[in-house]
Amino acid sequence: MCNENNTQTHINIHWYPGHMTKAKREMQEKLNMVDMVIELRDARIPNASRNPMIDELCAHKPRLIILSKKDKAQEEWSKEWISRLKQEHVQVLALDIPKENIIKPVVHAAQLIMKDKIERQKRRGIRPRAIRAMVVGVPNVGKSTFINKLMKKRIAQTGDRPGVTRALQWARINDQLELLDTPGVLWPKFDDPMVGMYLAACGSIKDDILPLEEVACWMMMTLCERKKEAIRNRYHVELSEDPYEMFDRIAMERGFLLHQQEPDRKRAIETFVKEVRTDKLGRITWEVPHGNSE
Template sequence: MSEINEINWFPGHMKKAIGKIQEKIKQCDGVIEIGDARAPFSSFPDYLDRITEGKVKVLVFSKSDLADPSLFRKQLDTYKEKGFEPFAFDLRSSKASKPMINYLSTLKTKADERYQRLGFPLPPKRFIVLGIPNVGKSTFINCLAGKKKAEVENRPGKTRAEPLIHVSDKLFIFDAPGILEPNYEDKTEIAKLAVLGSVKTEILPIVALTDFMMDYLKSHYPDNVKNRYNVSLEGNDAEIFKDIASKRGFLSNGGTPDSDRARLMVLKELRAGELGRITLDE
């Protein structure tokens, strides 16, 4: 884990972005926080509570198609017990669109109360979408807008600008860049988010991170690994990745198994759901 502690997951642009986001939040009636269903606790950075205080808050979980379903159901209940009405979707399908637009358009805000008292028609609502990088914030907005209005790509840090997007005449949403917690007290949280793809792959210590991933898989989802790669989990992580490399025919120039390639492949396949539906929070 020591190498994972040294990842620079909080570059200067994130610090600047937090300042801009705080300005945008002031212009909004509420915030939509997107969490990753595969890490429904670790994927909400603590700073979000500080900068969104006093605002109406809507929780949406992305990637529910990739999460361990029975575990995720129980984890959702813990949010319901705290008084939230969490939503969970595969945001790439259009299913989220209607329930979310209905819910957001009819949510009572402080401004609505004022307008109602004065007998005026209700004003359009503005929300901002917040969350860690690559969690699906722009996909969520596109799903609601029914068009590609926000930029989507499977790499963290895609959104830099924060355009206000027209969803309907009653609903506008700001996109926002993804932000991680400046300081994770529990470093396994940032390691999980790195495994899930919220930290740029180029800056990751791949051996340490994939050892962390394999240790978790061995203790929580051993059959998923055995079935997908046809390997035994008896040895240490280095031996397992070497075995996977041999089975896949990944050879380095000298003809020895290319474990680094196997490590990157397993990471990529876990992210894509090819090892089955996996949750990293307990």
């Protein structure tokens, strides 16, 4: 439940599904077979979708960061995030995976990262083999979509919900690149409770283990602050500081009514979350870089 003055802005989720332990172990086992790691992060939450467990596991591997779903994030914030990552000397590409032609930039970036090793092999007269990369990231960030796009066919199952991929799978893209798809993994405890909220807003945590109402309240408060016009245009309601009031107004406006004409708040909440996630209120970068505000 949101508290009375609507200041609660975090959730605490303590859980760790068993299949993620298995996925982590399998990733660990396969790491010595790959030259590098391609880590996908969600462009709407570039820091919150950075998995500390992956950081630890892959610390010794060269890494390419892909900010996926750039079409869902606000361009100005993506620019800022990219420049911050580049300042840390991280190789980064922001992509709209389904729509963009991604093969050239991805192969190029991977080759750049592996340049020294490839040069060394050439000097020793070894014909370089394809670069092998493990594709990792939180659930629902677009790993399998990324691989299918590079393969130009659907070899991996995808879906707009977390936990679609359950097993590791190799994909040979071309003579230069081979990729290993992995199941999305989270980590056992979020040190910063806002991280859970961000991941929930972007659909990286299963809705049925979430306090969805709390997440929706936070999303509504954030959008009422940052996207006033979008809210007004979509729902044709006056804004209120109380998110519950907002959901009730939306329910009335949409005709979501219970018996005796009461607003069906639950239906309004579910509709709202779905509409935000499918960009009906426009692009939103939930996590703005520290030191910035809109």
